[in-house]
Amino acid sequence: MTLIVKEIQAKTIISVSKVYPYVINPYTGCQHGCTYCYARFMKRVTRHREPWGEFVDVKINAPDLLQVEISKKKKQGRVWVSGVCDPYQPLEAKYRLTRKCLEILAQNHWPVIIQTRSPLVLRDIDIIKDAQNFEVGFSVTTADDGIRRLFEPNASSINDRIKALDELHKAGIRTYAMIAPMLPGAERLAELLNGKIDYSLIDRMNYHYADWVYRKYGLEDKLTDDFFYRTMQELASI
Ligand code: SF4
DSSP states (O other): OOOEEEEEOOSOOEEEOSSSSEEEOSEESOTTOOTTOGGGHHHHHHTOOSOTTSEEEEETTHHHHHHHHHHHOSSOOOEEEOSSSOTTSTTHHHHOHHHHHHHHHHHTTOOEEEEESOGGGGGGHHHHHHSSSEEEEEEOOOSOHHHHHHHOTTSOOHHHHHHHHHHHHHTTOEEEEEEOSOOTTGGGHHHHHTTTOSEEEEOOOOOSTTHHHHHHTTOGGGGSHHHHHHHHHHHHHO
């Protein structure tokens, strides 16, 4: 797979979000390239022609922008890191933009909710632990790593995500699991997550981008209402 990386100067970095009050995306595009990813609408917005997962624009001025922009905000609010990219995709190991943004938010006492699929977040445990109001969530969509490979081939293994959640939770950091979109094999997640999270969010597959994966591997029964509601109730009861 080719990856086209471009360093860009963004015009702005902190935006108002419908999910949390604010959102920061240090990158446009995501190397994880999950088959179902809703964020591929960013291709249209940014006029990228490459397939989703094969381009990343690196907003190299993100920390400088953030420093200026939060000093101008009248009201603080929880910042979601990130909404349309994984803030800990592999390029973050080199660019450290997420880390620098978190440092600024922590210094200014802003509450933050981090969402990732990558154990690279552990690199920044020093900042997260000392910050006043940071929490970390992992998207954990299935307990079956074979299924994970079909839908999220470039993201980290389920085992690595669970281990990272455990380490964060043991460090006293508030953690959550985003069981969304719920994939086949999510039934066993309760036992894997037990004792490693403070809460979980559950949602079904709401997009059609990965319908071909379900069809190709004969998994269509895991797209039904019955699968979703039965599994959700089982997980909630445990
Ligand atoms: S990690 Fe998130 S943003 Fe990245 S491709 Fe997967 S679903 Fe999309």
